[in-house]
Amino acid sequence: MSTHRFSKDSAEIALEKFRTGKLDRRTFLTAMAGLGLAVAIRPTSASAEANEIVICNWGGAALEAFQKAYGAPFTAATGTPVSVDGAGPATGAIRAMVESKNVIWDVTDGGMVDAVVLGTGGFVEPIDYSIVDKTLVGPDMAAEFGICNYTFANVLAYDAKKTGGKVPTGWVDFFDLEKFPGKRTMCKWIQGQLESVLLADGVKPEDMYPLDVDRAFKKLEPLLPHIIFWEGGAQSQQLFRDGEVVLGNVWHTRANLLHKENPDFAWTWAQQLLFSSAWSVPKGNPAGKKVFDFINSSLQPEGQVTLLRLMGNGPSNPKALALMTPEDKAVYPLAPENAATALKIQAAYYAANEAELQNRFLDFISR
Amino acid sequence: MTRFQRWALALTVPAAVLAIGLYVFPIFQVLALSFLEPKPGFGNYVSLFGNAAIGRVVRTTIIVSVLTTAITVVLAYVVAFAIVQMPRGRRRVALFLVMVPFWISVLVRAFSWITILRRNGVLNTVLTEAGAISEPLDLVYNQFGVIVGMVHYMMPFAILLLVANLGDIDRRIIQAARSLGAQPATVFWRVWLPLSLPGVSIATLFTIIFSLGFLVTPAILGAGRVLMIAEYLSVQISSTLRWGVATALSTLMLVAVGLLVAGAMRHPAMRAAFGGGRA
Numbered sequence: 134m135s136t137h138r139f140s141k142d143s144a145e146i147a148l149e150k151f152r153t154g155k156l157d158r159r160t161f162l163t164a165m166a167g168l169g170l171a172v173a174i175r176p177t178s179a180s181a182e183a184n185e186i187v188i189c190n191w192g193g194a195a196l197e198a199f200q201k202a203y204g205a206p207f208t209a210a211t212g213t214p215v216s217v218d219g220a221g222p223a224t225g226a227i228r229a230m231v232e233s234k235n236v237i238w239d240v241t242d243g244g245m246v247d248a249v250v251l252g253t254g255g256f257v258e259p260i261d262y263s264i265v266d267k268t269l270v271g272p273d274m275a276a277e278f279g280i281c282n283y284t285f286a287n288v289l290a291y292d293a294k295k296t297g298g299k300v301p302t303g304w305v306d307f308f309d310l311e312k313f314p315g316k317r318t319m320c321k322w323i324q325g326q327l328e329s330v331l332l333a334d335g336v337k338p339e340d341m342y343p344l345d346v347d348r349a350f351k352k353l354e355p356l357l358p359h360i361i362f363w364e365g366g367a368q369s370q371q372l373f374r375d376g377e378v379v380l381g382n383v384w385h386t387r388a389n390l391l392h393k394e395n396p397d398f399a400w401t402w403a404q405q406l407l408f409s410s411a412w413s414v415p416k417g418n419p420a421g422k423k424v425f426d427f428i429n430s431s432l433q434p435e436g437q438v439t440l441l442r443l444m445g446n447g448p449s450n451p452k453a454l455a456l457m458t459p460e461d462k463a464v465y466p467l468a469p470e471n472a473a474t475a476l477k478i479q480a481a482y483y484a485a486n487e488a489e490l491q492n493r494f495l496d497f498i499s500r
Numbered sequence: 501m502t503r504f505q506r507w508a509l510a511l512t513v514p515a516a517v518l519a520i521g522l523y524v525f526p527i528f529q530v531l532a533l534s535f536l537e538p539k540p541g542f543g544n545y546v547s548l549f550g551n552a553a554i555g556r557v558v559r560t561t562i563i564v565s566v567l568t569t570a571i572t573v574v575l576a577y578v579v580a581f582a583i584v585q586m587p588r589g590r591r592r593v594a595l596f597l598v599m600v601p602f603w604i605s606v607l608v609r610a611f612s613w614i615t616i617l618r619r620n621g622v623l624n625t626v627l628t629e630a631g632a633i634s635e636p637l638d639l640v641y642n643q644f645g646v647i648v649g650m651v652h653y654m655m656p657f658a659i660l661l662l663v664a665n666l667g668d669i670d671r672r673i674i675q676a677a678r679s680l681g682a683q684p685a686t687v688f689w690r691v692w693l694p695l696s697l698p699g700v701s702i703a704t705l706f707t708i709i710f711s712l713g714f715l716v717t718p719a720i721l722g723a724g725r726v727l728m729i730a731e732y733l734s735v736q737i738s739s740t741l742r743w744g745v746a747t748a749l750s751t752l753m754l755v756a757v758g759l760l761v762a763g764a765m766r767h768p769a770m771r772a773a774f775g776g777g778r779a
Contacts, residue, residue, distance in 0.1 A: 499727035
């Protein structure tokens, strides 16, 4: 779910760049394609013909970005057109499509948690690793029902002007009201929130899962009056711009935009919370096995770096690193200098517990 | 039934079909889901009553809605009372100004309130610079901010309902009271207010029903700290996929609102409001 929200947010970022003239139309469309977000561009829902791959993503700017990053290279290599449908591959939508035997998407941009949920329910095909080369992606990125197409992170962002130049060193500082007085922002969607609290409370990354929810709540409770909860990426950015918050647990793409806007806004990669987004293949997809050739192509480093530049989404192929400029590396969650203290978010844990946890969290923060 | 009446009735058929197809039928689907998801039975309803978290959501919703309604109706009464005393031309301008917020999206209004109420916002800046406060006040991202936003949203509705009612009051009754020696305060409390009760009660009912279903305003102005039923439902439908619980809760809410309306309709003032003020 968090990944859905992240993908949608990346799309909003690219759309904003396109509107303000920082992206030309072609680049924009490619970026959208990369995220699998085409419906907004193509008024009729893309439907797969025999010789076409249809990606479904979250629309907006990601339509063009996906097309450019993932679609164009595949079409150039194979001649098979790729179209991007931005209808949003919610798990419910995929389930409805598969159950009604009316599948129009070949591959969906969901997230590792969704991949596990859909796989358990029998709504997606297992990734065919006789075709897809799992060595293209980093460790733990190739799962039975999903393979990582890009990565993103929740990071600790700060307003250097308000901290007086002090740089937070990790989540402990998020809780230190003396060292960093002022309001903070966290996300009201659960993934990556309690991890930051538990890291601040001294839980070791290797002991993180299953999350000790009671311990996290106990630690978080005294801080609640100082927290404003964001629900969309744009909002997290606005809270910093308005000077409402001094620290925040936000997506790295938004922290990066803030930094570009005003160098006083910065973020630390220390104890970043690392997420994998994933491709999944709905059961009975129109293009059949051919989609796995597309997935292989989408894991090539060149296209992934294109997506990084368009939207900030981090490549899943470690080889992409060699193609990056220092500027690219600064926003890449998996760059070695950034990833040293990263905590990997465990998809399997959320697949089993997210609904329950989300409700408990909403109840807790609204008390 | 005359030929004309039959034709008139026939003309309402397409609208009725649309309403039943697009409104009544989906509501029955919701009702059905609440008994069928995830397994048939009353499980969803039973779990609603055992769930302390849902209890808190319901309580928050009721508190916020009641406060919103009370503030809205009092403020709207003041405005409506002033409007009906105005000469025709000025009255038209005043009513126009009341209508302006209708043209602005609820999202834009919520974000405008944030601009005004946040810690570095317009209001706090003015108050700090005037020396009235030393620390910015927490005016938003809490229940206070949510109620401000909701009252602002509901005011035009309540004002229009009250203006219609107050404008209908027979001025000769007021004149009679004055000629019999009543002071202005007495005229208001003993004559205006009782005569305007139908308007007050319909404005109250309308505002509270509307308030119970607020989604966007509490989500934005409450920033996670004020969780009301509509937002809770939206999370259960779109995120946690607990459709059974969500549909059961919305069914209960529908029943509660239905009972509220039925109960209110038994009151003579409310019947008078629906009967055109003279029943």
